[in-house]
Amino acid sequence: MGTPVNISVLSTLIYEEIIGFGPSAFARGASLSVLLGLAAVLGSLLQWLLLRKSHASDTIQPDHTPRYTLGKSSKGVSVLVWAFLLLVTVVPLSSMLSMSLKKAYGLGLTASNMTLGNYRYILFENPRVWQAIQNSLTLSLITMLVCLLIGSCFAYMRVRKPSRLNKIAELATAVPYTLPGIVFALSMILVWMEPVPGWNPGIYGTMGILFIAYICRFMILQIRSGITAFMQVDASMEEAARISGAGFWRKWTAVLLPLVLPGILTGGLLVFLTALTELTVSALLYSSGSQTIGVTIFSFEQAGETLYSTALSSLIVVLIAAGGSHCAACSEMGDT
Incomplete structure (x- = not known):
């Protein structure tokens, strides 16, 4: 998402360095990879140190009693949670689906602009797919x-x-x-x-x-x-x-x-x-x-x-x- 607008993170910078080839491409990519790898390993070690102190037994009957009761506001909170889930899942997927049905990028979503040609191309006309x-x-x-x-x-x-x-x-x-x-x-x-x-x-x-x-x-x-x-x-x-x-x-x-x-x-x-x-x-x-x-x-x-x-x-x-x-x-x- 960031590459088209020149926003680089460490992982995409590594990718750009490697695919750029050149005599020092792999050396530069390896150096950046060490930095990113160290951060990932240190984070995993921290997680392991925190979790190793937890010793919950599977034989204990779980307590499902809520620690906090929301009272009258429970319905409102539930609506907000479901709205958030819809926003981060259904809306992006719906946007992607509607885009795949358009005849050309940028057209409005109307019956005259909709087609199954994109699916026909990837399924029947492009052997690479x-x-x-x-x-x-x-x-x-x-x-x-x-x-x-x-x-x-x-x-x-x-x-x-x-x-x-x-x-x-x-x-x-x-x-x-x-x-x-x-x-x-x-x-x-x-x-x-x-x-x-x-x-x-x-x-x-x-x-x-x-x-x-x-x-x-x-x-x-x-x-x-x-x-x-x-x-x-x-x-x-x-x-x-x-x-x-x-x-x-x-x-x-x-x-x-x-x-x-x-x-x-x-x-x-x-x-x-x-x-x-x-x-x-x-x-x-x-x-x-x-x-x-x-x-x-x-x-x-x-x-x-x-x-x-x-x-x-x-x-x-x-x-x-x-x-x-x-x-x-x-x-x-x-x-x-």
Whole structure:
């Protein structure tokens, strides 16, 4: 939002430095990334120090009694809250949808100025959009599956066999998500261009580096969801299964999976939807043929094709809303 009017923040300045190329482009970008990364890591450490002192037990009956009563003003406050939510969600989305239906930018929203041509172009006339959708779906699905398997296994170890090493590993896994996307993307470039002096694995500039970046960045989402799911299952359930003669696979298929599946699937869907719309990491790591949905929308907007960018964005919002509804359904199943 700030780039067209020459308002730069540190992350966009890093992006501009890197895409400007030149002999010192990466050096300048790396220097700025260190500053931004330090700020992010220090903020995360401060959050960890504050939260580690909180030890709320899940076995205590929650107290839902309101601490403050609003009395007669409760209806007025509720109206203000709902009005604010509508202002920050429905109004921008409605504006984007109306823009995507116009024949040209700047025209009034009348029946004569409305068309579905923008959607027809992005869906049927521009193969680049379908390639981007295919790339994003492939990246998101594989990222989700890998995170489901590895993240859920790690979450189980973190809950059932807690140790200092597991805790450090969890904090280390959170670092890629904590860092600003532009900083993490630059670190991926610098690492995979030549991970070992004299050896270039050929990953940079391919879909492979996007797979690695997505898995590293979004793994913590699955781990946190898995930890929450496994914490809701008392260890006595597993002990009862072992006493009853259940083996390893029987214990998982008959006891654990039915109980934790909604929770870990919710984490998987969160990983999928977050990866599907990712931009900041992909903007630096994509190459020809590996554009993602976020990069395509950004490219449309940068080229002045706002109508196409809003049309594609509207379709993605519908997809996210559908996925979000499924996540909510999974959460309700888990609560039940």
